[in-house]
Each structure stands twice: as structure tokens, then as C-alpha cells.
Amino acid sequence: EADIYQTPRYLVIGTGKKITLECSQTMGHDKMYWYQQDPGMELHLIHYSYGVNSTEKGDLSSESTVSRIRTEHFPLTLESARPSHTSQYLCASSPRTGTSTDTQYFGPGTRLTVL
Amino acid sequence: KNQVEQSPQSLIILEGKNCTLQCNYTVSPFSNLRWYKQDTGRGPVSLTIMTFSENTKSNGRYTATLDADTKQSSLHITASQLSDSASYICVVSDRGSTLGRLYFGRGTQLTVWP
Numbered sequence: 001e002a003d004i005y006q007t008p009r010y011l012v013i014g015t016g017k018k019i020t021l022e023c024s025q026t027m028g029h030d031k032m033y034w035y036q037q038d039p040g041m042e043l044h045l046i047h048y049s050y051g052v053n054s055t056e057k058g059d060l061s062s063e064s065t066v067s068r069i070r071t072e073h074f075p076l077t078l079e080s081a082r083p084s085h086t087s088q089y090l091c092a093s094s095p096r097t098g099t100s101t102d103t104q105y106f107g108p109g110t111r112l113t114v115l
Numbered sequence: 116k117n118q119v120e121q122s123p124q125s126l127i128i129l130e131g132k133n134c135t136l137q138c139n140y141t142v143s144p145f146s147n148l149r150w151y152k153q154d155t156g157r158g159p160v161s162l163t164i165m166t167f168s169e170n171t172k173s174n175g176r177y178t179a180t181l182d183a184d185t186k187q188s189s190l191h192i193t194a195s196q197l198s199d200s201a202s203y204i205c206v207v208s209d210r211g212s213t214l215g216r217l218y219f220g221r222g223t224q225l226t227v228w229p
Contacts, residue, residue, distance in 0.1 A: 040221060040224075042221045106159045109156070
């Protein structure tokens with residue numbers, strides 16, 4: 001099982017609150033990703049990072065922001081949460097070997113509900 | 116448009132039976148195809164990965180096949196167990212960049228009944 005952790009696992013908050021979803025991995029992977037997944041739907045990439053100080057937006061437009069100050073840590077922040085942000089957020093990492101066959105290892109996810 | 120389509124959307128089988136899940140894709144240029152298992156409330160876990168030159172790959176009771184000409188893949192589960200109940204996701208990667216852009220299917224929700 002992969003050593004990638006997400007906290008909190010579940011979060012229920014009110015509209016307008018600022019939240020940070022934490023993601024950490026102990027595998028020394030350079031690449032990290034954030035996905036959004038609604039029930040019964042495919043995963044959508046919202047952010048990714050090639051390494052420290054590298055962050056890029058994914059395919060799905062998101063009002064969230066990310067940072068990568070340390071290799072092992074890739075937090076996602078919502079400055080002002082809205083009900084439309086209600087979803088499951090999955091963090092993943094993969095080694096940077098320069099090939100597209102690198103397996104992505106996923107964390108357990110954070111289920112966010114914004115009231 | 117690069118897409119990954121999976122069928123059936125959901126499937127119920129009895130414990131001990133076999134089943135086959137299907138995946139059709141239009142992703143090009145193709146790099147590899149993965150099958151992931153996602154338990155409810157958990158992140159996906161990789162089962163198999165196949166590149167263009169591979170047409171079958173096994174992982175215990177899971178056997179994946181790939182036909183790169185017809186752009187189809189299947190995941191066969193043998194002697195199903197209750198713990199096989201999960202969503203099975205087909206993921207295709209292109210060769211467009213070192214990121215290895217991933218295209219996800221919506222998954223097949225498998226339920227195994229005792």
C-alpha cells in the first residue's frame with residue numbers, strides 16, 4: 001500500500017469559509033496531483049506539480065490553489081468555499097522517471113461538503 | 116476528442132462467479148492502459164498496466180487484455196470474492212508529454228453477493 005496521506009478524510013463546512021486540504025507522501029516522489037471526483041463520475045485533474053516550487057493547473061477549472069514548498073507536501077486551499085465545491089478530492093503522487101508509464105499512487109481522499 | 120468509455124456501468128454477480136468488464140478508448144497517441152480498483156471512500160489502487168506491445172497482463176485473479184488495434188481492453192475477474200466489490204476504473208495515458216496525460220473512465224461498479 002502506498003504511503004500517501006490525506007487529511008481530513010471528511011469535512012463539512014459553511015459557505016465562505018477558507019479551507020486547506022492536506023496531502024503528504026513519504027515515497028520521495030517528485031510528481032504530485034490533485035483530482036476532483038463526483039459520485040459515479042470520472043476523476044478530473046485540477047492541479048499538478050513536477051517538484052518543489054512547480055505548480056500547474058489541470059484540465060478542470062478550479063477556484064482552488066496549491067503550493068509545493070516541500071517535496072512531500074502538496075496542500076490544496078479554497079479561499080471561500082461554496083456548495084459547488086462539494087466533492088471528493090483525491091491526491092496522488094508518482095516518481096519522476098521521465099516516462100508516462102509511472103504509476104500514480106492515490107491517497108484515501110477527502111470528502112468535502114459545503115453547506 | 117480523447118475519451119474512455121466503460122461498460123457495463125454497474126454489475127451484480129454471485130460470489131465465486133467470473134465476470135468481464137469492458138473499456139473502449141479513443142486516446143491518441145496511445146502510451147499505456149491501466150486498470151484501477153477503487154473501494155468505496157478510498158483512492159484508486161493500480162491493478163495492471165499494459166503498454167502498446169502487451170496484450171495480456173495478470174495480477175492474481177485479475178486478467179487484463181488489450182487490443183490496441185481496436186482500442187479495446189477488458190478486465191476479467193475469476194472466482195469473484197466479496198472483497199472484489201468496488202469500482203473498476205480504466206485509465207489511458209497518451210504520449211503527448213512527460214506528464215503522461217491520463218484519461219479516466221467513469222468506472223464499472225461491481226457488487227459481489229454471497
